[in-house]
Amino acid sequence: MTVELTPLQLPPSADPSHFVDFGREVKGVNPGELTPTQFAEIHDALYKVSSPINLICRDSSTFFVDNEYVLPHQHGALLFRNASLTPEQQYAFTKVIPFPFHGLLTAFDLQSETYGHGNNKTESTKKSILRYIKSITRVPQVQLIGNGAVTDHEGLATTVLKHPSHTTFHNTRISEEDEAKGYTRFCRWHIDAALYEYEPSRVTTLYGITVPKGDRQTVRYDDGTGDELSVPLAPTAFVSGKTMFKILPPELKNLAVRASVRYAPHPYVWMAPARALPTGLGIEGVGLEVPVRELPDWEESKVKTYPVLWKNPVTGDLHFQVHSWAARELIVDPLPRGAERGGVLYPDGVYIKDLAEVRALLYKMQRPGIAPHLVYPHDWRDKDLILFHNRGLMHSVVGALEPDQTRVFHQCNLAASDAPAGPTEDDIFKWT
Numbered sequence: 001m002t003v004e005l006t007p008l009q010l011p012p013s014a015d016p017s018h019f020v021d022f023g024r025e026v027k028g029v030n031p032g033e034l035t036p037t038q039f040a041e042i043h044d045a046l047y048k049v050s051s052p053i054n055l056i057c058r059d060s061s062t063f064f065v066d067n068e069y070v071l072p073h074q075h076g077a078l079l080f081r082n083a084s085l086t087p088e089q090q091y092a093f094t095k096v097i098p099f100p101f102h103g104l105l106t107a108f109d110l111q112s113e114t115y116g117h118g119n120n121k122t123e124s125t126k127k128s129i130l131r132y133i134k135s136i137t138r139v140p141q142v143q144l145i146g147n148g149a150v151t152d153h154e155g156l157a158t159t160v161l162k163h164p165s166h167t168t169f170h171n172t173r174i175s176e177e178d179e180a181k182g183y184t185r186f187c188r189w190h191i192d193a194a195l196y197e198y199e200p201s202r203v204t205t206l207y208g209i210t211v212p213k214g215d216r217q218t219v220r221y222d223d224g225t226g227d228e229l230s231v232p233l234a235p236t237a238f239v240s241g242k243t244m245f246k247i248l249p250p251e252l253k254n255l256a257v258r259a260s261v262r263y264a265p266h267p268y269v270w271m272a273p274a275r276a277l278p279t280g281l282g283i284e285g286v287g288l289e290v291p292v293r294e295l296p297d298w299e300e301s302k303v304k305t306y307p308v309l310w311k312n313p314v315t316g317d318l319h320f321q322v323h324s325w326a327a328r329e330l331i332v333d334p335l336p337r338g339a340e341r342g343g344v345l346y347p348d349g350v351y352i353k354d355l356a357e358v359r360a361l362l363y364k365m366q367r368p369g370i371a372p373h374l375v376y377p378h379d380w381r382d383k384d385l386i387l388f389h390n391r392g393l394m395h396s397v398v399g400a401l402e403p404d405q406t407r408v409f410h411q412c413n414l415a416a417s418d419a420p421a422g423p424t425e426d427d428i429f430k431w432t
């Protein structure tokens with residue numbers, strides 16, 4: 001059966017002009033049991049919205065995809081309704097087993113066998129802010145997340161899950177009185193990435209097995225702008241890194257295209273005592289981080305430095321992909337020879353180690369990209385599966401749940417076998 005793609009239904013708050021290619025609902029397939037042809041179509045939808053690719057069957061077990069036609073846009077998120085997936089199938093789908101493709105330049109990662117933060121590592125790192133994530137025993141690449149008590153689930157005995165909330169992570173919180181009125185916040189804007197030792201996953205799958213029912217809530221940004229966003233109960237919010245870059249003024253594009261972020265060692269332990277901004281887009285103030293000398297043992301060679309802009313190797317688009325909570329230093333390359341210097345920030349380059357300055361600059365560049373009209377809050381239904389391009393989008397948990405509002409999700413992302421690519425010389429020439 002041919003895969004059918006229809007646009008994701010956007011909320012009234014979203015500006016459709018910024019979501020033309022953002023996401024699609026995939027109909028007519030079960031993602032747990034894809035044929036090679038269906039997989040190729042889904043791969044194509046995620047990476048290069050296109051006229052039909054040339055899928056060539058060489059023999060009964062080997063395929064390759066002719067990437068002759070590189071097209072200018074792609075979908076960052078694909079939704080499958082009413083999906084039935086075991087953890088094994090979700091892992092296989094995320095990894096692209098058992099399909100023996102060759103020539104898939106960018107997609108899911110055949111060499112990848114490790115959860116994005118290391119198998120069974122997240123839960124055991126008790127000082128990490130990600131300690132609420134629990135691995136499925138049989139398939140440690142798949143994680144159980146959600147809210148409420150879950151009994152005898154995929155080999156796990158009774159487990160009490162806790163929906164991450166801004167009340168745990170933010171420096172300030174919405175008053176209990178306002179929470180009772182339905183006000184809430186984005187919890188933590190992020191990319192699924194360890195940002196130490198392991199490379200950021202290319203895709204993440206989120207499978208909503210049991211979705212809580214309840215009234216809509218209102219996200220308050222609480223940053224003096226008055227921005228608010230009406231959301232369904234406990235959505236996952238997505239923004240496009242491509243849009244985040246596209247809407248920047250020229251001087252910040254010029255800076256972003258030359259900049260790289262050096263992340264902290266063991267960043268989720270390092271940031272644990274710190275508290276976040278009310279938008280969930282980074283840390284407020286400085287000084288609460290775990291001193292580097294007090295972190296668990298770490299190696300310089302495993303510390304990650306990534307470009308601010310990640311280049312989609314198929315479309316060539318640049319996506320602003322920075323996990324600002326974990327960022328420690330900012331490295332800006334000098335302008336290329338002959339570039340116009342007027343009005344340019346750091347024309348000779350700079351290595352910023354002042355954490356307050358790093359955070360302020362990143363926030364200035366990223367905050368426009370989470371404006372209410374640029375956010376897609378996914379309204380989950382039972383058995384929804386979302387496959388998203390983790391190197392092209394950022395996302396956040398949203399909302400607050402009571403203990404009896406059960407939410408059972410399986411999440412899978414795999415540490416990639418390569419690092420994200422940054423801007424090319426041509427990109428730098430174009431934007432400086």
Ligand SMILES: [Fe+2]
Nearest residue numbers: 190191192395
């Ligand atoms: Fe995530």
